[in-house]
Amino acid sequence: MHFIISRQNLHQGLSAVSASIPSKTTLPVLSNVLFHAGENGVSMSGTDLDVAVRVHVPAEVETPGTLTAPGKKLQEIVRELPDAPVRIQTRGDQIELRCGRSLFKLHGLPADDFPALPAIDFESGWTADGSQLLRLIRHTSFAVSTEETRPVLNGVLWELRDGEMRMVATNGHRLARMRIPAGPSIQTTTQLIVPPAALQQVQKLFGGDDEIQVARSGNHLGFRTGGVEVYTRLIEGTYPNYEQVIPKDNDRIAIVDRRPLESAVKRVAAVASDQTHRIRLEFASDRMVFNVLTPDLGEAHDELEVSYDADPLTIGFNANYLLEVLRYMPTDEVRLSFKAPERAATVEPVRKEGEAEGEEYLCLVMPLRLLD
Known part of the structure; x- marks a missing residue:
């Protein structure tokens, strides 16, 4: 793998995926970012097995390829680099990074060791208005339960029905519910229990002006706009009938x-x-x-x-x-x-x-x- 990328694009990509990299893990590859260089640029991916983030950024790819490299260390290095092109290439399981007179060599792990991200067909999903979705998340996710006795309450209930989007969260002592009329692009009726960690990534990476593509595949949900994708494992179970309380x-x-x-x-x-x-x-x-x-x-x-x-x-x-x-x-x-x-x-x-x-x-x- 060999590509040249602007320091800004590299830093932007690493910053986006770094929040999905666990601070402690028994699987070393989860501390790494997966790089994939192809015809359309470079993608970077990070995951903690529950939430995954993939970012696509422009780059001049000379040799396609894949490798994983330590995410946090790369982010620390790139943060301090001058605003100049960065040349990245691999030699075996080692990644080499050059920028001006700076040279770094980090040990990586094979891309095959990295968990596969969910295969989600966004064309079969729906589109959510960014400002509406972010507003729903902000005004409800604070009420999620942090106790593990009732797993369904550890997520935010997201409902699409009756021409509206609604989100609900509760810990049994306080509850937040918001309803917003859905746009014409949402014809879906569904009920999802989404982990707040995934919604935090959506808040961080997507803007109010974005049209966010959303789709489900089995027990996974995906969000996409521009070159940014967020994937999450859904919480299984039946959410309690909150209307009764x-x-x-x-x-x-x-x-x-x-x-x-x-x-x-x-x-x-x-x-x-x-x-x-x-x-x-x-x-x-x-x-x-x-x-x-x-x-x-x-x-x-x-x-x-x-x-x-x-x-x-x-x-x-x-x-x-x-x-x-x-x-x-x-x-x-x-x-x-x-x-x-x-x-x-x-x-x-x-x-x-x-x-x-x-x-x-x-x-x-x-x-x-x-x-x-």
Whole structure:
């Protein structure tokens, strides 16, 4: 293998695939980047066996070929190279990199040792608007469970149905759901449980102006645009019926300015228990009262003016879950809805007329029992 590539293209490719290279692995080849030089340039691939990234970049190929080489070390080297053409060639299982007066020789591994990436026919898939897809990911993936007791909750549910795209994520204590009208190019009806690590790669590598091709083959899903491809293994199983837990009869409504609410929660949470992060909220006649009592630390009290005219309510929450939800609310005002102290509360954006038409965003937070 022998090719000449600009330092910028080489650095761009290595940066894209490096996040899919595991920091620790028992398989040495997974620490490597697979180079494939052919008629149309050079591709670089990296994988941790769950998520894979392949990037195609222009290069002047003199001799086609393949080899794997240490990904992180190559990235460190290329980051510090001058902005000049880089000549890369292989001698056996060794890769040689020249740039100006710099010369590096690294030991590689045969390309045959590298895991094969999924074979996915993108022509049989669908096209997603980049801005919509990235918005769905950003506003839901934070709610994914990190506990391994229920694997399906370790992924984001992605549904295409009824002319819309929706994503849902939950850990059983808080839930995020976003629905966006699907474009005319999406005629598919499907339900996928996607690992958040793959969606993070999509966020990192694709832009809002991209038209992203998406396709499924068996238990794998692929994303592609331009010269970048992301592949992931899907999570198997049946996602729980999340619609059942979203309350339909919450009739106690508070309209609150999001930023002052965030600040107040952060202030009183500083005194909350490190184990439960429990805070007490009281709603009555356009007033929201925050109280925290932690026996071995102290107590906190704060108040906000809000729009609230329902019966008085006292309810407890994990401050961290409440802050997470508020952080991803896209509006200056939020709508909090409640039924009873032991029932789930919802948080929704208060939109101005004509803003984000057709988009629906809802988060749910389960309450904590208060110790009177």
